[in-house]
Amino acid sequence: MNAPATKTEEPIHCVRLGNTGPTLVILHGWGRSSDAVRPLGELLAYSCTVVLIDLPGFGMSPLPPGAANSGGGWSTVDYCERVRSFLEEEGIDRFTLIGHSFGGRIAVRMAARYPERIENLILIGTAGLSRKRPLKEEIKVRTSRVVVSCAKWFDGTFGTRFFPHYLAQRVGSRDYQAAGELRRTLVKTVNEDLSDEARSITHKTLLVWGAEDTETPVDIARSFHSLIRNSTLHILPHKGHEPFADVGAHLVCGYIERFLSERDSR
Numbered sequence: 001m002n003a004p005a006t007k008t009e010e011p012i013h014c015v016r017l018g019n020t021g022p023t024l025v026i027l028h029g030w031g032r033s034s035d036a037v038r039p040l041g042e043l044l045a046y047s048c049t050v051v052l053i054d055l056p057g058f059g060m061s062p063l064p065p066g067a068a069n070s071g072g073g074w075s076t077v078d079y080c081e082r083v084r085s086f087l088e089e090e091g092i093d094r095f096t097l098i099g100h101s102f103g104g105r106i107a108v109r110m111a112a113r114y115p116e117r118i119e120n121l122i123l124i125g126t127a128g129l130s131r132k133r134p135l136k137e138e139i140k141v142r143t144s145r146v147v148v149s150c151a152k153w154f155d156g157t158f159g160t161r162f163f164p165h166y167l168a169q170r171v172g173s174r175d176y177q178a179a180g181e182l183r184r185t186l187v188k189t190v191n192e193d194l195s196d197e198a199r200s201i202t203h204k205t206l207l208v209w210g211a212e213d214t215e216t217p218v219d220i221a222r223s224f225h226s227l228i229r230n231s232t233l234h235i236l237p238h239k240g241h242e243p244f245a246d247v248g249a250h251l252v253c254g255y256i257e258r259f260l261s262e263r264d265s266r
Helices: 033-045 078-090 101-112 134-156 163-173 174-178 179-188 195-200 218-227 248-264
Strands: 014-018 025-027 051-053 096-100 118-124 205-210 233-237
Touching: 014 033, 025 033, 025 078, 025 101, 033 051, 033 096, 033 248, 051 078, 078 101, 078 163, 101 118, 118 248, 174 205, 174 218, 195 218, 205 248, 218 233, 233 248
Parallel strands: 025 051, 025 096, 096 118, 118 205, 205 233
Antiparallel strands: 014 051
């Protein structure tokens, strides 16, 4: 598959752990960095070579050109291509890909676009599919969209700054309010639907979800499970959006190690 037009590429910061066994590449969630998944990576590094990446614009990786608000924002395709080119630069040709939340969006893109590069796919609390909301929540979301649309029209027509200076602070999510230069990237990526990409994935896939995840609820996990033919789903009781946090790292590591050992034994 042909990559999109090449953008000027800034360096990517990564951390390597371990030096034996299969290579695992881990992509963190939105607003986080490789530090968030490092405890999990350190456990996996006892038997694997682990590569923790700070995605462009997060952690110690600089904001990529064109991704800022003034440039219109990056899509997950852009992130996918940058991660792919970085791994090529590092000489990493085949690997197991682990993605959490936003990183899972990118992982789904990579598995669909470059299946020959990926040995196994592991998704943790991954976003990218639409979900059915309770009626009350759906009404609130639709109302907010109408209000935002009207506010942006008003600003564009009369040259005001009502939306960014007032409304965005009241209707925007915590991620939106904290996104800074990456706001347009956030808006672009959260509106992507990866159903077709998920449906095309043929890799053996492990899905790990927290039962109490409110950011990417379990119904999204079940949707991924139904779309990805060769997938296994584990729902972890009493765990939230980051089931690998704290002692949860040992639990998630156990599921991943069993999944990989089952694959190797075949």
